[in-house]
Amino acid sequence: MAVLTPRRLNYPFTPEQVGGLRAGQFVLVSGVVYTARDRLHKFLFEGGKSPADLKNGALYHCGPVVVRKDGHWQVRAAGPTTSLREEPYLPRIIKDHGVRVVIGKGSMGKVTEEACAAGGCVYLHAVGGAAQVLADKVVAVQNVFLGKEFGLTEAMWVLELKDFPAIVAIDTHGRSLLRRVQNGSQRALRKLMDAPERFVP
Amino acid sequence: MKQHAQWETSLFELIRRTSVDLPPDVEQGLRRALAAEKRGSRGRWVLETILENVQKARENDAPLCQDTGSLVFHFHVPAGFDTNALSAVARVAVARATRLGYLRQNTIDSVSGEAYETNVAHGAPQFYFEQCARSTVDVRLIMKGGGSENVGRQYSLPDGRLQAGRDLDGVRRCVLDAIAEARGNGCAPGILGVCIGGDRASGYEHSKAQFLRRLDDKSEVKVLARLEDRILRDSRLLEIGPMGLGGSATLMGVKIGALSRLPASFFVTVSYMCWALRRRGALISVNGGLKRWLY
Structure with a gap:
């Protein structure tokens, strides 16, 4: 990890800060982020009023394991969920709410590349399944919205992060690390398809 | 009772x-994957984070x-x-x-x-x-x-798009297609469970039952063991890498089983298990x- 040089990204995520990032770079995110999953995306997409101001903010695709202890919320596990499911909703949400950072995991297509370019937004890729390492980067649970309506997993949690590690997967120019990887794997796949083997039982 | x-x-x-607490054979698989990634690469960073996570989950007694x-x-x-x-x-x-x-x-x-x-x-x-x-x-x-479950696939042979006939190389072509389509989305480097034959329901069931096998075992059927090896080697060349961010550790293992089938059906069912098996x-x-x- 030490070999990849990190760039710091601190809330509020200004256009200047975010615009300086390039696909493939390693970042450490600090400050407030809002968790957002399937139900919240659908809700915002359909014109629902956001309980928090998302301008220059970050959405984190995550459904944390949260328990109530001594009157406080405690995050027990909090890694990213697959972002692709939210792709149909994202362009409108980025545009309408001025979201500048989306944190999640997994491939995203042309729709997100274009939305990032148009809205000056970046898509950051976190390590899927690393729920403990990433829960440690949550220094405070500031609030929770829509918990009753959507359930605790799908609620909008307001989390304060410190040095949350991620890779810039899509930058504000719409350039995508994921597309680069995919183009390479498609080329390799064609070669492997052309190299049959006779498996004799 | x-x-x-x-x-x-x-x-x-x-x-x-x-x-x-991840089982020891899977943790070992992650260490092997780590050794395959270059120093300073994104793939190595992903695997270091994953291994740190495995350790922390055990210490914190948390998921x-x-x-x-x-x-x-x-x-x-x-x-x-x-x-x-x-x-x-x-x-x-x-x-x-x-x-x-x-x-x-x-x-x-x-x-x-x-x-x-x-x-x-x-x-x-x-x-x-x-x-x-x-x-x-x-x-x-x-x-x-759910992320890994969503990238599972079922093929019916012959498949014209993949030029996959009803033989084991046809099976290989289907599985490679499934790996390429899954990209990093199932949380790579994962483990594949494959079933040759069966029907639509039993195919998925048997493909998932492969996850009960230890990561370091081989199919007892020699030709299936060869197929497992070949697909694992091929997966490295796809350079999908940990979390799909590039690298050679695309998969940790390929486990293939077979069920009998009807003359008219030839299903190849692929289930994907994330690195956190x-x-x-x-x-x-x-x-x-x-x-x-x-x-």
């Missing part, structure tokens, strides 16, 4: 351990991944053992594990959209029972998250006492 409390304690412990998945119990029970009572007590253990945060509230009513508080619902958890000749109960639990097992005496851990 007598000794209800003892059974509940043992099954709860099985769930806790499965959620927080490895927040998607604690669907719970699938495989029981082998002695003749005459009351399986209804066993599934009832397993449900109680699941509910307690959820309350204590070892499992996320992870079960949704598909019609109303409401979340169940306990992960006990129609179809959750899942149980498979088989009779065995022993006098103890063999139970194995797999927890499989949460699989544990135990031998439990009929009165519920934990005798020893498997894996």
Whole structure:
């Protein structure tokens, strides 16, 4: 990890800060982020009023394991969920709410590349399944919205992060690390398809 | 069933351990994957983070991944053992594990959209029972998250698009297509469970049963072992890498099984398991006492 040089990204995520990032770079995110999953995306997409101001903010695709202890919320596990499911909703949400950072995991297509370019937004890729390492980067649970309506997993949690590690997967120019990887794997796949083997039982 | 409390304690412990502590063979697989990635690469960073996470989950006694998945119990029970009572007590253990945060509230009513508080619902958890000749109960639990479940695929051969005929190279072509389509989305480097044959339902079931196999084993059928090796080698060349961010550790393992089929059908079913292959097992005496851990 030490070999990849990190760039710091601190809330509020200004256009200047975010615009300086390039696909493939390693970042450490600090400050407030809002968790957002399937139900919240659908809700915002359909014109629902956001309980928090998302301008220059970050959405984190995550459904944390949260328990109530001594009157406080405690995050027990909090890694990213697959972002692709939210792709149909994202362009409108980025545009309408001025979201500048989306944190999640997994491939995203042309729709997100274009939305990032148009809205000056970046898509950051976190390590899927690393729920403990990433829960440690949550220094405070500031609030929770829509918990009753959507359930605790799908609620909008307001989390304060410190040095949350991620890779810039899509930058504000719409350039995508994921597309680069995919183009390479498609080329390799064609070669492997052309190299049959006779498996004799 | 007598000794209800003892059974509940043992099954709860099985769930806790499965959620927080990766089996040694899988952790070893991750270390092997790490060794394959270049210093300073994104792939290496991903795997270092994953291994740190495995360690932390164990220390913190908390879920490895927040998607604690669907719970699938495989029981082998002695003749005459009351399986209804066993599934009832397993449900109680699941509910307690959820309350204590070892499992996320992870079960949704598909019609109303409401979340169940306990992960006990129609179809959750899942149980498979088989009779065995022993006098103890063999139970194995797999927890499989939704991200990996979503990238599973089923093919019907011949497949014109893939030029996949009804032979083992046709199977290879299907599996490579599934790997390329999954990209990093199932949380690479994962493990593939493949079933050749069967029907649409049994194909998926048997493909998932492959995850009960140890990561370092090989198919006992020689030609399938060769196919497993070839696909694993091919997957490295796809350069999808950890989390799909590039690198050679695209998969940790390929496990292939086969079922008989109808003359008209030739299915190839591919299930993807994320790197967090949460699989544990135990031998439990009929009165519920934990005798020893498997894996």
